Amino acid sequence: MLLRHTPKEIKERTAITINPAKTCQPIGAMYASLGIHGCLPHSHGSQGCCAYHRSTLTRHYKEPVMAATSSFTEGASVFGGQANLVQAINNIFTVYNPDIIAVHTTCLSETIGDDIPQIVAKAMTDGKIPDGKYVIHANTPSYAGSHVTGFGSMVKAMVDYFSENTAGKREVYNLIPGYVEPSDMEEVKRLANEMKIDSIMFPDTSGILNGPQTGRFEMFPEGGVSINDLKLTGDSAATIALGKLSSEPAARALDTKCKVPYKLLDIPIGFLATDRLIMAMQDLAGTTVPYSIELERGRMMDMITDMQQYLHGKRVALSADPDQLIPLVEFLISIGMDPVHIVTGTPGKKTEKRLRELTSGMKSEANIKVGANADLFLLHQWIKNDPVDLLIGNTYLKYIARDEDISMVRFGFPILDRVGHSYFPTVGYRGGMRLIEMILNALLDAKDRKSPDESFELVM
Amino acid sequence: MIEILKERKNQVFEKGKSAYDIGCEQSSAAGSVSQRACVFCGSRVVLYPIADAVHIVHGPVGCAAYTWDIRGSMSSGPELHRLSFSTDLKEKDVIFGGEKKLYNSLLYLIERYSPNAVFVYSTCIIGIIGDDVEAVCRRVSKENGIPVLPVHSEGFRGTKKDGYRSACEVLLKLTGTGDVSDVRKNSINILGEFNLAGEAWIIRKYYKDMGIQVTATLTGDGRINDIRKAHGASLNVVQCSGSMTYLAQMMEREFGIPYIRVSYFGMEDVARALYDVARHFNDEDILEKARKIVTDNMTLLLPELKKYKEKLQGKKAAIYVGGAFKAFSLIKILRYLGIDVVLAGSQTGNKDDYELLREMCDEGTIIVDDSNPLELSKYVQEKKADLIIGGVKERPIAYKLGIGFCDHNHERKIPLAGFEGMLNFTKEIYRSVMSPVWRFMPGR
Structure with missing residues (x-):
């Protein structure tokens, strides 16, 4: 009873967050930066921020995560971090020699008001940035948004710094995958490939955070979008942006800057959202849906129909990031499950509105809380008052799973205690099949474990 | 071949190859992919194992999120320390100050959890926006009759070591405030032992078997009331010298309690620790008991180790x-x-x-x-x-x-301290080094 401290009675809270369902912007920016080839993310703040982000990403991906820090001291906090950042830029290019440094700010550097473009310009004037090398930046104060918006800001920075109109339009499509796993990015690229669409995906962490065992430590592994491709995004025919918070800022910026129109879609979790992606690809590129994709979809539907009896009417509590949560809730409802309790710490009125719309047809109104005080403490209280059959969310839900003896599917960020998420997608039809498999395994394992002898079944 | 950062040239040496004058205790070169953390991290790891206190992180959400139950410090009772509490400051709090939010948060938490004390960690931003955390803590403490202790752990104010120091200062405030009538003469405090994987329990048992009372463990499986009477003990036994020697020094000055530095890793060091403590009490019975613990354990341990030693x-x-x-x-x-x-x-x-x-x-x-x-x-x-x-x-x-x-x-995940720990450690490196998977690595 680790969470024995969670009382059933719910009292209005205004100030305190207990067991958060989000984290801060800089880690999202760091993750996005890792999706550029040859990029060293740089945290402009105290040393601890960088250490915590690297540790968390390392625990989630089981991969080395490289990033540098401005190592703020008392002096830097009084006089500004310019000297630190200029020295850092110099040191990084001298020793680690990345193609690009992606600087993100922290609550500290934002509050003291460091002007990153001005500092980078100074580094440029001082000759600290070698020819052909780049320094980009995103403002990611920890007191605004969440890790999701931090990701979105760094992706937008890629557009702001690189996208340009060069040789005229090309029949190429930009894919902005959202804050998803490297495996998911791979799967979206594969779907585009199946649809015979030439694409540029950015960012692209596949190969970087799910790399192979090579017997070598690579500071900059293979993989990631190249700077050249980032420049070419301005010439693309259109952009498909997956996930409003994590991808739309970049897509909109690209539209404004280079007149590349965009289509905003949900991250393709579940068959409905995946259908919309496939249709969008078909409409934009004028290609037809190949049999291979029909086959994948057919298999997914077959799996769902074969096992619908175990899904229908099951009550689910969820905690995830908005861009995932919306299609996930839609998916669960589409297969007959009832997402009854939903929290996400990432603020956003539109998130809440869509979640309410999606759940409006349910037998009873879902508990939904978005933003301030939408935390796992509240979720636990809801569950205590109104139990569920299944939990879906990141590793932190395991306390509730254990205390209330509820099955759990690990999904989202961070997953600190299992592997698989970086290798096997949950997007697309195949990813949907994996989600179904995980959900069924969780439910049926519990049934096997908890059934009395007489109703313990061999065949399910 | 990689280059070493110019600023780091005096921080790397190969013994026997060059004159040795290592540079250390410097702040990291900006731009270095350092493995180090910050002041907050230092304070947080030292105080975190105190299980019957509320640990609230005052600042934006990240610092609380990243330090939520990551250290594996075990508790034999309450588990309050494994929850994550944040004032989750927003932009408007940064502009108008976070004192009210902190005050309301404290009231809620104290009412909800009835902790024996509250630690309020200041993160970077608090040092910049200038919240008077001390005043809020004083007020809440007065209103609720429990210690509410500000921890000066703004990340940029130095290194992790400075965070240890802030934590020690807070602990020092607690000592000397409890009733010591049940503290015996042969009593010690264990400092710098955080009960990772239950290590403090192993160490405490040795001392118990030696007939020595452990008044407070700082901070593994820690309790506020034990810390409050830590000044009643007659010796501080300090492990992990970096984090808690400062507290030992302060307690020596304030309460006249001497301290010794020990390590519980490896049989040689554990044995020495037990003997050093026994000798301090100058009591033949305690010494004899220490001898017995060492001999009994070594008799069991050495033949076990031999098997692994040959292979390693x-x-x-x-x-x-x-x-x-x-x-x-x-x-x-x-x-x-x-x-x-x-x-x-x-x-x-x-x-x-x-x-x-x-x-x-x-x-x-x-x-x-x-x-x-x-x-x-x-x-x-x-x-x-x-x-x-x-x-x-x-x-x-x-x-x-x-x-x-x-x-x-x-x-x-398993205790590495004490005699048991020596065997666990040996087994763990044996399992890892001798794993068959390395045979299939590229280049082998």
Whole structure:
């Protein structure tokens, strides 16, 4: 009873967050930066921020995560971090020699008001940035948004710094995958490939955070979008942006800057959202849906129909990031499950509105809380008052799973205690099949474990 | 071949190759991919194991999120320390101040959880926006009759070591405030033991078997009321010298309690710790009991170790740990097991630590302060290490290089302290180094 401290009675809270369902912007920016080839993310703040982000990403991906820090001291906090950042830029290019440094700010550097473009310009004037090398930046104060918006800001920075109109339009499509796993990015690229669409995906962490065992430590592994491709995004025919918070800022910026129109879609979790992606690809590129994709979809539907009896009417509590949560809730409802309790710490009125719309047809109104005080403490209280059959969310839900003896599917960020998420997608039809498999395994394992002898079944 | 940062040239040495005047206790060069953390991290790890207190992180959500139950400090009772409390400051709080939010948060938490004390950690931003955390804490403490203690842990105010110091200052405020009538003459405090994987329980049992009362463990499986009467003990026994020697010094000054430094890693050091404590009490009975504990344990341990020792002969290890004191123990353990130490480094060692490290190491050993992944991987490969002993950020580097790894930091899953710990440690490195998977690594 680790969470024995969670009382059933719910009292209005205004100030305190207990067991958060989000984290801060800089880690999202760091993750996005890792999706550029040859990029060293740089945290402009105290040393601890960088250490915590690297540790968390390392625990989630089981991969080395490289990033540098401005190592703020008392002096830097009084006089500004310019000297630190200029020295850092110099040191990084001298020793680690990345193609690009992606600087993100922290609550500290934002509050003291460091002007990153001005500092980078100074580094440029001082000759600290070698020819052909780049320094980009995103403002990611920890007191605004969440890790999701931090990701979105760094992706937008890629557009702001690189996208340009060069040789005229090309029949190429930009894919902005959202804050998803490297495996998911791979799967979206594969779907585009199946649809015979030439694409540029950015960012692209596949190969970087799910790399192979090579017997070598690579500071900059293979993989990631190249700077050249980032420049070419301005010439693309259109952009498909997956996930409003994590991808739309970049897509909109690209539209404004280079007149590349965009289509905003949900991250393709579940068959409905995946259908919309496939249709969008078909409409934009004028290609037809190949049999291979029909086959994948057919298999997914077959799996769902074969096992619908175990899904229908099951009550689910969820905690995830908005861009995932919306299609996930839609998916669960589409297969007959009832997402009854939903929290996400990432603020956003539109998130809440869509979640309410999606759940409006349910037998009873879902508990939904978005933003301030939408935390796992509240979720636990809801569950205590109104139990569920299944939990879906990141590793932190395991306390509730254990205390209330509820099955759990690990999904989202961070997953600190299992592997698989970086290798096997949950997007697309195949990813949907994996989600179904995980959900069924969780439910049926519990049934096997908890059934009395007489109703313990061999065949399910 | 990689270059060493110019600023870091005096922080890396190869014993026997060059004059030795290691630079340490410097802040990290900006732009270095350092494995170090911040002041907040130092305070948080020291105070975190106190299980019947509320630990509230005052600042934006990140600092609370990243330190939520990551250290594995076990509690035999309450588990309040494993929850994550944040004032989750927003932009408007940064502009208008977070004092009211902190006050309301404290009231809610105290009412909800009835903790025996509250620790309020200031993060970077608090130092900039200038919240009067002291005043809020004083007020709440007065209104609720429990200690509400501000921890000055703004991340930028130094290194992790400065965070240890802030934590010690807070602990010192608690000591001397409790009733010591049940504290016996033969009583000690255990300092710098955080009960990772239940290690404090092993150590406490040794002392109990020696007839010594442990008044307070700071801070593993810690309780506020024990800490409040820590001044009643007659000796402070300090492990992990980096984090808590300062508290021991302050308690010596304030209460006249002497202290000794010990390590519980490796049978040699555990035995010495028990004997040192026994000798302090100058009591033949206690000494005899210590002898018995050591003899009994060694009789069981040595034949067990022998099996692994034969297999591990001639293997090579790289050690990169937080505090240098741990490195000393590890070198002794590895030497006993027949494993060569080819690299020894720490994040926070001082001049004396590195001098001792140099004396202990063999010729050709790389000695490094505040290292980074490129350096570590370079030397590990050059020296053909079979094993890295380190923490979370070193683990995937070892595995990418295709060699064994042992977490001697927050993520240890089995106790590595005491005599049992010596065997556990040996088994763990045996399992990792001798795993059949390395045979299939590229380049083997």
